[in-house]
Amino acid sequence: MNKLWGGRFAKATDSLVHQFNASIQFDVRLADEDIGGSAAWARGLAAAGVLTAVEAKTIIAGLEQVRAEFAAGSFELAPGDEDVHTAVERRLTEIVGQVGGKLHTGRSRNDQVATDFRLWVMRACQQADSWLAGLQNALIASAEANLTLPMPGYTHLQHAQPVTWGHWALSHFWPLARDRGRFAAAKTQAAVLPLGSAALAGTAFPVDREALARELGFAAVSANSLDAVSDRDFAADFLYAAAMVGLHLSRLSEQLILFSAAEFGFVRLDDGYSTGSSLMPQKKNPDTLELTRGKSGRLIGHLTGLLTTLKGLPSTYDKDLQEDKEPLFDAFDTLALALPVMAGLIRTLQLRPERMAAQLEPGLLATDLADYLVKKGVPFRQAHGIVGQVVRLAEEKGVAMTAVSLTELQAIHSAFEADAAQALQMETALENRGNVGGTAETALQTQLAAAKRVVEKAD
Ligand code: ARG
Numbered sequence: 319m320n321k322l323w324g325g326r327f328a329k330a331t332d333s334l335v336h337q338f339n340a341s342i343q344f345d346v347r348l349a350d351e352d353i354g355g356s357a358a359w360a361r362g363l364a365a366a367g368v369l370t371a372v373e374a375k376t377i378i379a380g381l382e383q384v385r386a387e388f389a390a391g392s393f394e395l396a397p398g399d400e401d402v403h404t405a406v407e408r409r410l411t412e413i414v415g416q417v418g419g420k421l422h423t424g425r426s427r428n429d430q431v432a433t434d435f436r437l438w439v440m441r442a443c444q445q446a447d448s449w450l451a452g453l454q455n456a457l458i459a460s461a462e463a464n465l466t467l468p469m470p471g472y473t474h475l476q477h478a479q480p481v482t483w484g485h486w487a488l489s490h491f492w493p494l495a496r497d498r499g500r501f502a503a504a505k506t507q508a509a510v511l512p513l514g515s516a517a518l519a520g521t522a523f524p525v526d527r528e529a530l531a532r533e534l535g536f537a538a539v540s541a542n543s544l545d546a547v548s549d550r551d552f553a554a555d556f557l558y559a560a561a562m563v564g565l566h567l568s569r570l571s572e573q574l575i576l577f578s579a580a581e582f583g584f585v586r587l588d589d590g591y592s593t594g595s596s597l598m599p600q601k602k603n604p605d606t607l608e609l610t611r612g613k614s615g616r617l618i619g620h621l622t623g624l625l626t627t628l629k630g631l632p633s634t635y636d637k638d639l640q641e642d643k644e645p646l647f648d649a650f651d652t653l654a655l656a657l658p659v660m661a662g663l664i665r666t667l668q669l670r671p672e673r674m675a676a677q678l679e680p681g682l683l684a685t686d687l688a689d690y691l692v693k694k695g696v697p698f699r700q701a702h703g704i705v706g707q708v709v710r711l712a713e714e715k716g717v718a719m720t721a722v723s724l725t726e727l728q729a730i731h732s733a734f735e736a737d738a739a740q741a742l743q744m745e746t747a748l749e750n751r752g753n754v755g756g757t758a759e760t761a762l763q764t765q766l767a768a769a770k771r772v773v774e775k776a777d
């Protein structure tokens with residue numbers, strides 16, 4: 319095996335060490351970015367007078383051939399290829415001959431890998447954004463179709479107050495909007511060009527880094543070569559954004575698992591999005607949702623893992639940094655399935671309004687009865703206690719709160735009048751919350767329109 323750095327070594331690398339040291343198995347994913355970065359570097363060297371125009375042209379044509387080989391799946395790895403950078407350079411030199419050896423002038427794999435990886439993250443952020451938008455659109459469609467369908471709302475998983483399906487569905491839309499913001503921010507962090515930092519001290523050749531940045535789609539050039547080759551903040555930012563998506567998907571999954579259980583029965587998963595049991599013929603299992611919930615663990619793990627790898631590294635590049643790529647690749651691949659699968663599951667979800675209606679018990683209106691007393695001039699704290707007595711009386715009598723008679727209500731407090739029954743209506747409770755973000759139909763329409771604007775603007 320011929321190492322690109324083998325000059326000072328008298329002995330070949332131990333074969334297990336070669337395997338241990340190599341990253342080609344996974345960083346081959348960066349081939350396109352690596353070749354793009356190398357072509358830009360060759361142009362930069364030529365513009366700086368380091369390469370002749372002919373040399374640069376030869377190198378760039380050779381690189382394009384290597385790119386075509388990767389695209390066609392015909393690129394053959396050689397046993398000595400350690401990582402994507404050495405593999406590309408090795409193949410380039412096979413194609414163009416000795417002149418290929420001039421490409422690495424004034425650069426290092428340290429600024430090269432940081433450049434490649436940032437380019438990959440920039441693209442990955444863009445891709446994640448479109449998957450998130452897909453799920454957002456599915457939630458919007460679900461919300462719109464059943465905007466005012468009443469259902470119980472929960473705190474502590476106990477009946478709390480009535481809400482609507484549209485309100486609930488949109489409550490899972492907004493976290494995704496914030497996720498998209500996080501990916502956009504990660505992309506901005508990644509869009510700083512390290513190329514030209516060389517191994518650590520900066521390149522000794524007058525390559526125009528600003529021109530390189532423009533050519534490669536970076537927004538700025540790194541200000542400090544030492545920082546540029548060690549900084550992996552952008553990778554952690556990407557993983558944080560991915561972990562937050564995982565967390566949001568997990569919460570949505572958990573909620574839908576509950577809603578699809580017989581005890582709730584609010585929703586039915588489409589057959590295409592559920593699985594059966596090998597033993598119990600009647601089973602329809604929410605495996606899709608359970609896996610999505612489970613995968614949040616690995617996304618959070620990737621973030622924790624990378625942060626742990628990065629902490630305590632001495633300046634500048636250390637081989638530990640090679641551990642940065644696999645967690646991001648896996649996080650990306652996880653989202654590539656989890657987000658479109660969830661979008662499909664939401665789009666095909668069947669709602670069961672009758673099961674939701676069956677759970678709309680009068681207890682959900684206790685707050686509204688207290689609000690009724692407030693409107694009659696009773697201080698809220700006192701009203702809370704009075705309604706508590708009504709709830710207790712209903713419980714003692716074994717009847718619903720709505721079945722307590724006006725006479726009984728008035729015996730508890732004189733502020734109760736004939737219109738108290740009106741306060742104890744689901745529709746009234748929903749309509750009473752017309753402020754921004756509430757359950758009234760107008761507020762829901764406003765929210766839905768805002769959600770649509772957010773998706774369109776970001777697209
Ligand atoms: N495969 C390496 C990585 O992913 C490339 C950089 C190697 N640099 C070095 N000085 N050994 O980090």
